[in-house]
Amino acid sequence: DVKVTQSSRYLVKRTGEKVFLECVQDMDHENMFWYRQDPGLGLRLIYFSYDVKMKEKGDIPEGYSVSREKKERFSLILESASTNQTSMYLCASRSGLAGDRRTYEQYFGPGTRLTVT
Amino acid sequence: AQSVAQPEDQVNVAEGNPLTVKCTYSVSGNPYLFWYVQYPNRGLQFLLKYITGDNLVKGSYGFEAEFNKSQTSFHLKKPSALVSDSALYFCAVSSTSGNTGKLIFGQGTTLQVKP
Numbered sequence: 001d002v003k004v005t006q007s008s009r010y011l012v013k014r015t016g017e018k019v020f021l022e023c024v025q026d027m028d029h030e031n032m033f034w035y036r037q038d039p040g041l042g043l044r045l046i047y048f049s050y051d052v053k054m055k056e057k058g059d060i061p062e063g064y065s066v067s068r069e070k071k072e073r074f075s076l077i078l079e080s081a082s083t084n085q086t087s088m089y090l091c092a093s094r095s096g097l098a099g100d101r102r103t104y105e106q107y108f109g110p111g112t113r114l115t116v117t
Numbered sequence: 118a119q120s121v122a123q124p125e126d127q128v129n130v131a132e133g134n135p136l137t138v139k140c141t142y143s144v145s146g147n148p149y150l151f152w153y154v155q156y157p158n159r160g161l162q163f164l165l166k167y168i169t170g171d172n173l174v175k176g177s178y179g180f181e182a183e184f185n186k187s188q189t190s191f192h193l194k195k196p197s198a199l200v201s202d203s204a205l206y207f208c209a210v211s212s213t214s215g216n217t218g219k220l221i222f223g224q225g226t227t228l229q230v231k232p
Contacts (some may be wrong), residue, residue: 031218056217103149103218108161
């Protein structure tokens with residue numbers, strides 16, 4: 001089974017702090033994603049990485065950056081946390097090496113509920 | 118613009134009754150459609166997907182979904198609901214812009230199954 005783990009289930013940070021959210025997958029997947037989940041809005045893509053050191057902006061990248069130095073690890077960074085970044089953050093991974101990557105399902109971690117006060 | 122709509126915020130059914138969670142989509146080209154379930158304080162779990170072929174797709178936990186191209190729908194169904202099916206359900210479609218395959222999600226539907 002694919003396993004995607006996230007470093008924290010719950011996190012409380014103060015406005016202005018730099019925040020790191022870590023995600024690790026154990027299936028040698030090429031593609032990794034960061035989403036935020038808010039009630040009534042579903043999931044929105046923040047950033048996507050299709051390979052090591054490669055990244056692409058998603059739909060809501062403002063205020064976030066990412067890092068992927070190793071294939072199994074994808075980090076989301078909030079450079080200066082703000083209260084409107086209080087949310088559930090979900091990491092996902094997906095195989096993408098062969099064929100049409102759009103047909104592959106994504107595997108999600110348990111999520112990090114971040115509160116910024 | 119590509120989009121997914123789940124018209125019901127909440128669906129209530131009695132245990133043992135059939136359930137349907139509705140989803141409609143709008144994409145250009147061939148749609149690749151997915152259903153995920155989220156239990157409280159958990160991440161999303163993949164249920165099933167439609168890529169091509171038979172319009173009725175079977176997935177995990179006894180769920181199935183019917184793809185209807187003319188109605189641009191992909192409704193999730195189960196013949197007999199269980200209390201343990203109570204969760205948040207998301208429909209998603211793979212974006213056909215470029216080849217990133219990012220998922221576009223609906224806003225989610227809460228399924229409540231009562232004993």
